[in-house]
Amino acid sequence: MSLNASLIMEATEVSKTYGSGLAKVHALKNVSLSIFRGDFLAIMGASGSGKSTLLNCLAGLDIPDSGEILVQGKRFNPKDSRQLVELRRRTFGFIFQNYQLIPTLTAEENILLPLAISQGEVDGSYFQEIARRLGIDQVLHRKPQELSGGQQQRVACARALITKPKLIFADEPTGALDSKASKDLLEIFRETVTDFGQSLVMVTHDPVAAGYASRVVTMQDGVLAESSLSELADSSL
Numbered sequence: 288m289s290l291n292a293s294l295i296m297e298a299t300e301v302s303k304t305y306g307s308g309l310a311k312v313h314a315l316k317n318v319s320l321s322i323f324r325g326d327f328l329a330i331m332g333a334s335g336s337g338k339s340t341l342l343n344c345l346a347g348l349d350i351p352d353s354g355e356i357l358v359q360g361k362r363f364n365p366k367d368s369r370q371l372v373e374l375r376r377r378t379f380g381f382i383f384q385n386y387q388l389i390p391t392l393t394a395e396e397n398i399l400l401p402l403a404i405s406q407g408e409v410d411g412s413y414f415q416e417i418a419r420r421l422g423i424d425q426v427l428h429r430k431p432q433e434l435s436g437g438q439q440q441r442v443a444c445a446r447a448l449i450t451k452p453k454l455i456f457a458d459e460p461t462g463a464l465d466s467k468a469s470k471d472l473l474e475i476f477r478e479t480v481t482d483f484g485q486s487l488v489m490v491t492h493d494p495v496a497a498g499y500a501s502r503v504v505t506m507q508d509g510v511l512a513e514s515s516l517s518e519l520a521d522s523s524l
């Protein structure tokens with residue numbers, strides 16, 4: 288197999304079912320997807336179409352029934368906990384709708400937590416840079432409950448970026464934000480991808496959010512289709 292250096296992740300024929308008998312749900316049906324360096328990929332689709340299942344399977348948060356996922360050319364086995372830990376430390380970043388910040392830690396401590404856990408070194412200038420870009424450099428001493436929802440989401444975003452992940456997974460990252468805060472966050476996503484050569488996969492219902500992506504795919508009943516942005520403008524997803 289020749290390794291395409293710009294290919295971060297390649298999923299082939301990934302399937303996932305939940306339940307059994309009459310209650311069986313085919314959440315993913317032979318989904319294949321390539322993610323390249325610098326991709327900002329949006330996954331759209333109606334509620335229940337399989338978006339989160341796909342993201343979770345790609346990120347190792349759920350285990351597909353069949354299919355293959357390669358990460359930087361290497362077979363990804365989410366049951367291999369050592370490989371999973373290693374990928375979470377060095378390659379993957381996560382941004383979820385419920386930010387999961389630790390309430391007893393300050394914003395700064397929350398952001399640096401992944402490095403504290405992995406005993407990684409803090410790159411002070413990179414930390415300052417992302418805090419400034421995210422507009423949270425003035426609130427780093429505050430605890431999560433002293434921050435607005437948008438600020439909390441930015442702290443969660445900084446926490447995902449601090450390890451310089453090659454591939455960031457974001458599930459409805461703007462779901463709880465107003466339109467101004469959403470726009471700011473999506474612009475930051477676009478900048479991160481462009482400036483730091485990272486790749487970002489984002490699940491969203493929102494065509495405006497998907498409009499910031501460089502590529503859009505749409506899930507429908509567990510099946511994936513590549514979409515163009517103009518198609519999305521006409522759709523009511």
Ligand SMILES: Nc1ncnc2c1ncn2[C@@H]1O[C@H](COP(=O)(O)OP(=O)(O)OP(=O)(O)O)[C@@H](O)[C@H]1O
Pocket residue numbers: 305306312313314332333334335336337338339340341506
């Ligand atoms: N843990 C689970 N057990 C059983 N069924 C599940 C489970 N997780 C998801 N499903 C089912 O799989 C299908 C796909 O769900 P998924 O959450 O991936 O959809 P989605 O497109 O992300 O939906 P939404 O936009 O509403 O979050 C749905 O029919 C859902 O009910």
